[in-house]
Amino acid sequence: MDAPVRLAKVRTVNDRLTHKLRSDALDNRERILEAARAVFAAEGLNVPMREIARRAGVGPATLYRRFPTKETLATEAFxxxxxxxxxxxxxxxxxxxxxxxxxxxxxxxxxxxxxxxxxxxxxxxxxxxxxxxxxxxxxxxxxxxxxxxxxxxxxxxxxxxxxxxxxxxxxxxxxxxxxxxxxxxxxxxxxxxxxxxxxRAAPGATPLPPPARLLPGRPLSPTA
Amino acid sequence: MDAPVRLAKVRTVNDRLTHKLRSDALDNRERILEAARAVFAAEGLNVPMREIARRAGVGPATLYRRFPTKETLATEAFxxxxxxxxxxxxxxxxxxxxxxxxxxxxxxxxxxxxxxxxxxxxxxxxxxxxxxxxxxxxxxxxxxxxxxxxxxxxxxxxxxxxxxxxxxxxxxxxxxxxxxxxxxxxxxxxxxxxxxxxxRAAPGATPLPPPARLLPGRPLSPTA
DNA sequence: AGCTAAACGGACGGGGGCGTCCACTAGTGT
DNA sequence: ACACTAGTGGACGCCCCCGTCCGTTTAGCT
CATH class of the missing domain: 1.10.357.10 (Tetracycline Repressor, domain 2)
Structure with a gap:
């Protein structure tokens, strides 16, 4: 089980990102993430960045400074x-x-x-x-x-x-x-x-039509 | 079975709508619908009206004149x-x-x-x-x-x-x-x-959690 | 308390969709 | 052939979102 290792690594990266931040910046960062979590959960990813900034009580520039793209924000928020x-x-x-x-x-x-x-x-x-x-x-x-x-x-x-x-x-x-x-x-x-x-594997079950590849990239795994 | 009656009625409405149109207007109308069908099928409803106009080879005004809202266009197209x-x-x-x-x-x-x-x-x-x-x-x-x-x-x-x-x-x-x-x-x-x-009604099937109301409005029907 | 650099947010220009107006074009009926 | 009117589409103003710049504020350190 390598999960703890990974988690520790994430922590480290997080610290590296946040340790040099000034206290107010760090505070804002957290409020941005909180707002992003809330609004992403409620509305999905298709919300204007500014809306998140507004809810976090922060200017757009601050938001963009911390999270240059919506992806970076989303990955952190989730x-x-x-x-x-x-x-x-x-x-x-x-x-x-x-x-x-x-x-x-x-x-x-x-x-x-x-x-x-x-x-x-x-x-x-x-x-x-x-x-x-x-x-x-x-x-x-x-x-x-x-x-x-x-x-x-x-x-x-x-x-x-x-x-x-x-x-x-x-x-x-x-x-x-x-x-x-x-x-x-x-x-x-x-x-x-x-x-x-x-x-469920059931007695009268009929076979399924061929599976569909939905995510791009390599076939996720030979099995399952 | 009242389906034929309904269809006839639709026909009438259609005629009433199109019979007074000039030939070129009627032609444009049809091309708009065709473009709308194609683009709606491929991209969904969230396409700009202008995109449909462009594909139909008409100006935006023409599109809006025939179909004031996207809804009217969609209902006709579908x-x-x-x-x-x-x-x-x-x-x-x-x-x-x-x-x-x-x-x-x-x-x-x-x-x-x-x-x-x-x-x-x-x-x-x-x-x-x-x-x-x-x-x-x-x-x-x-x-x-x-x-x-x-x-x-x-x-x-x-x-x-x-x-x-x-x-x-x-x-x-x-x-x-x-x-x-x-x-x-x-x-x-x-x-x-x-x-x-x-x-499928199957022998080992477990009961389902309570059904969810998904469409607004009255419960669609007592049964089923 | 004062200095300095980090951090902030208002403001800006760009781009795109929206719905409408109007001067021009082209079918239609005589 | 001509007049007449239905029909057209380019252009306009509006609003919203985007990403960035820069003058101002404030935390952190001495």
């Missing part, structure tokens, strides 16, 4: 969720029954994504300068892949499940929209339950 | 798809086995929506001035509701299916994005298959 993702899947791996673990992962990840409108977009985005982010996503997906392997071996997950199906599920979950955040979560919950029913 | 939807569901109702009919409806409607990026948005939108559009949607949903009732009665569709679940499925399907249109269709196909697995 670091928590990214870590939460990893926690969820490692939790799933720790469960004795891999199928139950898989189900819990689906449920909890769908809910996480439903609460944060912008997170799914960031998660999928794979923009260039976000090495840590992409790495974390890769680790998360690999872990889910392993979990899926076990669930298949236990005969509970359908054999033709592919890791791309998880991406498909996340995209589909992201498509759910409702008037209120609560409504979105409710929809997502039902959607996750349906998804689990769909992925 | 009239075909709307009718296709009705055809699909009536086809489903005509099949002897309601469950097979239901499956076919899911598959074909998902594919239809996958081919047209903007159609789902228009279908959900329920914007004010589109009476015909909303009516057609209502009929489509009612028909699906009836089909669902029969499929449940046949013991093939899970009993806790609700019409709102169809909306949920369409929204989720709409969330699927891929590099190419072909990729989107492929993803949608697999998604539809998964959906059918999820909705």
């Amino acid at each position: 670091a928590d969720q990214m870590r939460a993702c990893e926690v969820i899947v490692t939790g799933g791996l720790d469960e004795p029954d891999p199928w139950r673990g898989f189900c819990h992962v689906i449920e909890r990840i769908c809910e996480l994504h439903a609460r944060d409108r912008g997170f799914t977009a960031a998660f999928m985005a794979t923009f260039p300068g976000a090495i840590d982010f992409a790495a974390s996503r890769g680790r998360t997906l690999e872990a889910i892949s392993e979990l899926a392997r076990r669930a298949k071996a236990a005969g509970r997950l359908r054999a033709d499940f592919v890791l791309d199906d998880l991406v498909l599920v996340l995209m589909a979950n992201n498509g759910l929209q409702a008037a209120s955040p609560a409504g979105r979560v409710a929809a997502s919950r039902r959607f996750a339950a349906l998804t689990i029913q769909a992925l | 009239a075909d798809q709307m009718r296709a939807c009705e055809v699909i569901v009536t086809g489903g109702l005509d099949e002897p086995d309601p469950w097979r009919g239901f499956c076919h409806v899911i598959e074909r409607i998902c594919e239809l929506h996958a081919r047209d990026r903007g159609f789902t948005a228009a279908f959900m939108a329920t914007f004010p001035g589109a009476i015909d559009f909303a009516a057609s949607r209502g009929r489509t949903l009612e028909a699906i509701s009836e089909l669902a009732r029969r499929a449940k009665a046949a013991g093939r569709l899970r009993a806790d299916f609700v019409l709102d679940d169809l909306v949920l499925v369409l929204m989720a399907n709409n969330g699927l994005q891929a590099a190419s249109p072909a990729g989107r269709v492929a993803a949608s196909r697999r998604f539809a298959a998964l959906t059918i697995q999820a909705l």
Whole structure:
């Protein structure tokens, strides 16, 4: 388990970034991140940078000084969720029954994504300068892949499940929209339950049409 | 079956709208609609009106004269798809086995929506001035509701299916994005298959969490 | 308390979409 | 052939977002 190492590394980078900042600058930086988290969660990534600056009580220049692009801001703002993702899947791996673990992962990840409108977009985005982010996503997906392997071996997950199906599920979950955040979560919950029913290895189940490649880049993993 | 009546009525309205137009104006109108269909299908509804005008080879003023708002343009541009939807569901109702009919409806409607990026948005939108559009949607949903009732009665569709679940499925399907249109269709196909697995009345199936109201307005129908 | 450099935010120019106006063009009916 | 009017599209003003510059403020250190 190398997660602690990675986390420590992130900490270091963070310190290197923030340690030389003046106290007020550091304070502003935090308020910007807080505002960004809130507005990204509520509205998604397509909000004007200025809106975030406004909510943070900061001028646009300050925002751009700290976060030159929206991507840098988004990756920082979603670091928590990214870590939460990893926690969820490692939790799933720790469960004795891999199928139950898989189900819990689906449920909890769908809910996480439903609460944060912008997170799914960031998660999928794979923009260039976000090495840590992409790495974390890769680790998360690999872990889910392993979990899926076990669930298949236990005969509970359908054999033709592919890791791309998880991406498909996340995209589909992201498509759910409702008037209120609560409504979105409710929809997502039902959607996750349906998804689990769909992925369950069941006697009368018919085979699926060929899987679809949804994320650009190499095939995420041979398996799952 | 009152569909023919409705269609005739639409024809009349159409004639009333177009009969007084000069020939060149009518030609432009058609080219605008064609351009709108193409660009809406490819890019969704969030394209500048000017882009459509450009592709149609007309000035912005001409576009705005024929279609004052994007909604009017969208409803006209998607009239075909709307009718296709009705055809699909009536086809489903005509099949002897309601469950097979239901499956076919899911598959074909998902594919239809996958081919047209903007159609789902228009279908959900329920914007004010589109009476015909909303009516057609209502009929489509009612028909699906009836089909669902029969499929449940046949013991093939899970009993806790609700019409709102169809909306949920369409929204989720709409969330699927891929590099190419072909990729989107492929993803949608697999998604539809998964959906059918999820909705199948199966022995080991667990009950679903409470349904979510996704479209504003009155509950679409007591049943389904 | 005073100095200095870091940090701030208002203001600016650029770009793009929006919806409308108006002088010109071209079908249409005699 | 001609007049007449429906039809056209370039151009305008408006607003919003973007990213940057620069004069002013303020934290940190002596």
